Amino acid sequence: MKSDPKEQKGWSQLWLKYDRKRDNGNGNYFERAAVQGFDCEDRVVRSALKELSHGVRGMLGRTVEIIALKEPDGFGKSGERVEPSASSDASLLIKKAEGTERGIRPEGYAIREEKGRLTLEAADEKGLLYAVFHLLRLIAMERGLAGTDILCCPDNPLRMYDHWDNMDGSIERGYSGRSFFFESDQVIVDERTRDYARLVSSVGINAVVINNVNVKQAATWLITDRYFEKAAQMAEIFADYGIRFFLSLNYAACMELGGLSSADPLDPEVIAWWQGKMKECFEKIPNLGGFLVKADSEGRPGPFTYGRTQADGANMLADAVRPYGGIIIWRCFVYNCTQDWRDRKTDRARAGYDNFIGMDGDYHENVILQIKNGPMDFQIREPVSPLLGGLSKTNQMLEVQIAQEYTGHQIDVCYLIPMFKEVLDFHTYCRPEADTVADVISGRVMGNQNAGIAAVCNTGNDENWTGSDLAAANLYGFGRLAFQTSLSAEEILEEWIPQQFSADREVIDTIKKILLTSRETYEKYTSPLGIGWMVTPHEHYGCSVDGYEYSRWGTYHRADHLGIGVDRSDQGTGYALQYHEPNASMYNSMETCPEELLLFFHHVPYNYILRTGKTLIQHIYDSHFEGVEEAEASAAAWDTLEGKVEEKTFRLVQERFQRQLYNAREWRDQVNSYFYRKSGIPDEKGRDIY
Secondary structure, eight states: OOOOGGGGGSSSGGGGOOOOOOOGGGGGGGGGEEEEEETTHHHHHHHHHHHHHHHHHHHHHHOEOOOEEEEETTETTTTTOGGGGGGGGGGGEEEOOHHHHHHHHOOEEEEEOOOOOOOOEEESHHHHHHHHHHHHHHHHTTTOOTEEEEEEESSOSSEEEOOBOOTTSTTTTTOOOSSSSTTTTTTOOOOHHHHHHHHHHHEEEEEEESSSSOOGGGGGGGGSSTTHHHHHHHHHHHHHHHHEEEEETTTTTHTTTTOOOOOOTOOHHHHHHHHHHHHHHHHSSEEEEEEHHHHHTTTOOOOGGTOOOOOHHHHHHHHHGGGGTTTTEOOOOOSSSSSTTOOOOOOOOHHHHHHHGGTTTOOOOTTTEEESSSSSSSSSSSOOHHHHOSSSOOOEEEEEESOOOOTTTTSSOOHHHHHHHHHHHOBBOSSSSBBBHHHHHTTTTOOOOOEEOOOOOOOOOSTTSSSSSGGHHHHHHHHHHOTTTOHHHHHHHHHHHHTTTTOHHHHHHHHHHHHHTTHHHHHHHOOOOOOOOOOOOOTTOOOOOTTTTTSSSSOOOOSSSSEEEOSTTTTTGGGGSSTTHHHHHHHOOOOOOOGHHHHHHHOETTOOOOOOOOOOHHHHHHHHHHHHHHHHHHHHHHHHTBBBBOOOOHHHHHHHHHHHHHHHHHHHHHHHHHHHHHHOOOEEEEEEHH
């Protein structure tokens, strides 16, 4: 297969490579395009029209003539009057929807084909950009446009990527190379910055945090003249694609930069310093949306130091950014990271709820609490955080992770969209109806726009952006799901695979099967039934069953010679009771607890009979053998695609599968041997356990 000429840049264009596609009669719609109601010189409209021309030329070999409608009754070009009859030969009409025409909400759009004319309607400029990308997506999928009738409006107001990039060029938990935002304490703004903005806006992302939440050293200075010029340049590029620019903030910057003796949020000097600093930031950085803050967590400074609440800290900053339309996103990842492993009552899982539920309603309107999907830390399986839906008077947004910190480092295949779907569909029972996590984070429950969803991003400066080409499914899939939560994990793959690989049915079906089974496969050969962790400390890749068992991080499995699991019932830490009913009672009982989370909530004897009829110990043995077998089957399936996907891609993914198989076998043998030695109970099937 021919390589994409865009790769001459040194990096892939992923799903925007716009290689030649089957026409299916689509080219007829792009001979002449007329724009009505939009200013063609608007920065976002300009990006949309440029993308339209670029995509149609690459995929259909057509040059689009774009003209602007200057008067209600005719088209005009360069201010020239054209009679109404001239509009009849425009095969593509791009128009601004009036009011709530056809139910098109802000950032939404409609695409309709009728009698040989294609019409794109959008509520605003961002909606037009998303409409163009949707149209190009259909062409890339080789879908015929005849009869198309689509209405699409975003389900979440804020759709964000959080980058954990450090200014020295490293990326915390980065598995795709180094940062393309920073190097040697400098901000990088180049052509790749623009290609990044194109990629993420194409899936509906409208906000990006460029730096690590652990703000230290040079990153603290991002809010000073040292970096304002470059930050402004990047923010301007983002603005071209409808993306608001955000920075992570060092809560103690008033001390480190301003020389103050404290960061007490109620101290008038602290308040005045931040007010002055925020005025400067918003004046110097156009398109600045606000700041993401990690406070009082894992060694980061925060208001607890001064006997103040999280709301005190968040509100002080929120008041400082309010005059400029800014928002403060305050992370709820606050817990005791110096726990004594001997202490069986302190429970890291409880910490988020315990630290924030008592302040529900205390936060100002431009504060959003960012809540991880689970109460621990992005494990392959954990329950939905009880804060989601537990808070009833506070703006909330969901935080997930597509960087595979605990799910294979973008070496082991792990398509995470099915997990995110489970979280979004979870019933919190916060009210009689419309009670899902998707309802909560969309703002529908509280009736506001300061809500949404964020993902810790998985990109780096590797040629293919995501380390493994298959990991790009998470980058693409998160954006599409954030925009349209009703999409299924399978529907997203039906879109992505033809754009990134090939529209050949065999290629689509093979890759789809690999990805749709990958999460369960990874779960089977790693940590069983929701217990989590068991990973190599610090690196978080590879098996170390007791790696975190006696650590300070609160990440225990409590395995002994009788059983395994953490008792989080009312007889244990009481975490299960943080949920609304009936979830609290369901999790509290070993008999009703969903078995995929059994060990998260209960300490279970090895001879406990599961609903499958197997004992717990036999389930552990069987699932780990099954996981390796499934990983081997996926690797073999990928091998059948040789010659059907680009050679470079084929070899890279093939090599990663070999690393995954080694990892899976190590997990299987170490976990099974560990529990055989703990329990003394042999495998019923007589397989090799060491």
